[in-house]
Amino acid sequence: MTDTSKYKNVSLSKSAHEQLEKQSKMIVDVDLSISKTVELASNLLQDIISDPAWVRPTKGSSAYQAYKKKLLTQTYGQVKSLSPYEKMRRANTDKNEIRNNN
Secondary structure, three states: OOOOOOOOOOOOOHHHHHHHHHHHHHOOOOOOOHHHHHHHHHHHHHHHHHOOOOOOOOOOOHHHHHHHHHHHHHHHOOOOOOOHHHHHHHHHHHHHHHHHHO
């Protein structure tokens, strides 16, 4: 029986699981479990975002919105609406284009 005070479950897409299976065989000279591969990936990501040189993306920026749209589209397919900020940014862009054309 799993000790729920120490462990949690996660759900993965089949493609993510297949990717982890491949990675688990390539990391060290023995095959890692999927759990240990996920733990290693999480630790690597934590090291990246804990680095003082890492710059957190600005949420309202157009670069962040483009990244978010790409990420959500890859994860969930077609994304209809990102956020109120994206709607405001697009409306402002449209207004600026109209002003520049006049």
